[in-house]
Amino acid sequence: MIESITMEDVAVDVEGVDYTYTQSQKIDALRDISFKVNTGDFVSFIGPSGSGKSTLLHLISGLLNPSKGVIYVNGEKSFSSLGRVAFMPQRDTLFPWRTVEKNAVLGAEILGVPRKVAFQKASELYELFGLAGFEKVWPNQLSGGMRQRLALLRTFLIPKDTILLDEPFGSLDALTRYEMQQWLQQIWDHDRRTIILVTHDVDEAILLSDTIYILSERPGSIIKRVDVSIERPRKKKVIHSTEFTQIKSEIFQILGSEI
Amino acid sequence: MNNLRQKNKEYFPCMLFLAFSIFFWEWYVKSGYVSDYLVPAPSAVGQSFLNHFSILPEHILTTMSEALVGLFFAVIIGVLIAALIAGIPFIRRVLYPIVVVSQNIPILALAPLLAVWFGFGLTPKVIIVVLIGFFPIVVNTADGLMNVDKDMISLVRGLGANRWQTFRLVLFPSAIPAFFSGLRIASTYAVIGAVIAEWMGASSGLGLFLVRSQRSFQTDQIFMAIIVIAVLSISLFISIQILSNIAMPWRKALIDMGDK
Numbered sequence: 001m002i003e004s005i006t007m008e009d010v011a012v013d014v015e016g017v018d019y020t021y022t023q024s025q026k027i028d029a030l031r032d033i034s035f036k037v038n039t040g041d042f043v044s045f046i047g048p049s050g051s052g053k054s055t056l057l058h059l060i061s062g063l064l065n066p067s068k069g070v071i072y073v074n075g076e077k078s079f080s081s082l083g084r085v086a087f088m089p090q091r092d093t094l095f096p097w098r099t100v101e102k103n104a105v106l107g108a109e110i111l112g113v114p115r116k117v118a119f120q121k122a123s124e125l126y127e128l129f130g131l132a133g134f135e136k137v138w139p140n141q142l143s144g145g146m147r148q149r150l151a152l153l154r155t156f157l158i159p160k161d162t163i164l165l166d167e168p169f170g171s172l173d174a175l176t177r178y179e180m181q182q183w184l185q186q187i188w189d190h191d192r193r194t195i196i197l198v199t200h201d202v203d204e205a206i207l208l209s210d211t212i213y214i215l216s217e218r219p220g221s222i223i224k225r226v227d228v229s230i231e232r233p234r235k236k237k238v239i240h241s242t243e244f245t246q247i248k249s250e251i252f253q254i255l256g257s258e259i
Numbered sequence: 260m261n262n263l264r265q266k267n268k269e270y271f272p273c274m275l276f277l278a279f280s281i282f283f284w285e286w287y288v289k290s291g292y293v294s295d296y297l298v299p300a301p302s303a304v305g306q307s308f309l310n311h312f313s314i315l316p317e318h319i320l321t322t323m324s325e326a327l328v329g330l331f332f333a334v335i336i337g338v339l340i341a342a343l344i345a346g347i348p349f350i351r352r353v354l355y356p357i358v359v360v361s362q363n364i365p366i367l368a369l370a371p372l373l374a375v376w377f378g379f380g381l382t383p384k385v386i387i388v389v390l391i392g393f394f395p396i397v398v399n400t401a402d403g404l405m406n407v408d409k410d411m412i413s414l415v416r417g418l419g420a421n422r423w424q425t426f427r428l429v430l431f432p433s434a435i436p437a438f439f440s441g442l443r444i445a446s447t448y449a450v451i452g453a454v455i456a457e458w459m460g461a462s463s464g465l466g467l468f469l470v471r472s473q474r475s476f477q478t479d480q481i482f483m484a485i486i487v488i489a490v491l492s493i494s495l496f497i498s499i500q501i502l503s504n505i506a507m508p509w510r511k512a513l514i515d516m517g518d519k
Contacts, residue, residue: 063413063416081419082417082419083420087417087418089413089414090410091410093408093410093411095428095432096509097432097433097507097509106415106418107418110415110418110420110424111418111419138508138509139509
């Protein structure tokens with residue numbers, strides 16, 4: 001089904017945003033960021049550490065207010081209304097005092113989804129997230145990969161159309177990471193929500209995204225937009241295709257001049 | 260069952276050593292190497308238990324009431340002040356230094372003063388226990404509330420949680436472990452705090468019993484009282500440990516896993 005792009009198809013609209021931290025000392029984190037993310041797209045941000053990637057997600061989620069410019073999420077200003085997106089912070093941030101199933105429904109609980117409905121929805125997804133049989137277990141009894149999957153499940157169970165992921169696989173070993181990337185593709189394919197991913201892993205960004213934005217060093221600004229049109233679903237071997245390596249070397253060239 | 264057997268095995272050497280020490284002690288005193296009015300034989304301490312079986316419960320009841328009532332108020336006041344300190348920066352600046360400095364006042368030295376003010380009843384002893392127990396509870400609980408994981412706060416706030424939800428979902432549960440470590444410390448001092456407060460004057464209680472026994476050189480009674488106090492202290496500590504295991508089942512799960 002092909003539709004013309006109207007305003008409603010834009011999930012996130014960032015217009016001329018600057019952000020400066022002013023708590024203990026002035027740090028210019030982001031400068032003149034503008035981009036649009038269409039509903040259902042998978043967009044990644046990549047850049048050197050300290051390029052303000054996490055700050056950008058905090059701004060979109062509404063936890064921070066832009067020093068300059070505006071951010072619209074589904075047409076509404078993000079800062080004036082929290083709780084418009086599903087945000088997964090960098091660390092898994094599971095609540096140790098909640099069992100797996102109660103961690104999973106945390107977001108739904110805050111947003112007032114009835115308990116029964118939330119548990120029902122979660123129970124349909126444990127299999128897919130590789131957590132079946134672990135519903136009653138405490139998070140500290142899970143492996144690192146499982147914790148990460150639970151954090152993702154919690155994020156996906158938040159009834160919002162836009163999902164922000166801050167280096168979701170950063171702490172995982174290469175093998176688990178690869179599995180999780182495959183599996184994230186699968187889930188995204190399954191419900192096609194808008195995803196904005198922050199990562200420092202170039203392969204990950206290319207493998208998963210429709211569009212990649214490359215950020216400069218601090219203060220972060222968008223130095224390049226790269227569109228990835230490799231056919232989906234993308235298997236591991238795609239990494240060795242000419243298309244993939246071309247994009248990769250392009251990104252490294254841009255990043256190389258930055259680092 | 261297996262677990263129990265393993266535990267028995269673990270504690271067996273210690274038990275054996277204790278049993279041997281008690282026999283040696285009995286033999287040493289009975290052989291006349293030391294006067295029995297200075298060090299009573301274990302059998303004499305045991306005899307003392309039998310002799311005082313009827314009056315002990317009353318003294319225990321008095322001391323334990325003081326300790327428990329004191330601990331109860333220490334918890335209420337301690338948690339309240341901790342919440343104020345953690346929640347309101349202005350109050351933190353006013354109260355926190357006072358709380359810390361107040362710990363340098365030897366609280367037991369206040370006992371005579373409290374006896375003057377409040378007489379020989381329950382009140383001055385309870386106040387002593389409150390003063391002793393309140394500090395570790397305040398400091399630990401306030402720390403727990405202030406060192407809460409900022410990412411967790413961001414997470415729930417980002418989802419649009421209000422202040423009450425943030426407290427209920429994040430602040431309260433993450434302060435529980437710290438609160439219990441404070442309570443554990445407070446509980447170890449509660450019984451002995453009450454006993455010492457009783458030295459200043461009381462009409463009942465293990466402290467009074469100790470003082471009376473000392474005046475009449477009844478060392479067997481002193482030993483008995485010490486054992487009773489120790490057992491009460493340990494029981495209180497264990498009860499709190501059990502309470503904290505119930506309140507924090509996720510911690511216990513972790514320890515169980517470590518055992519395997």
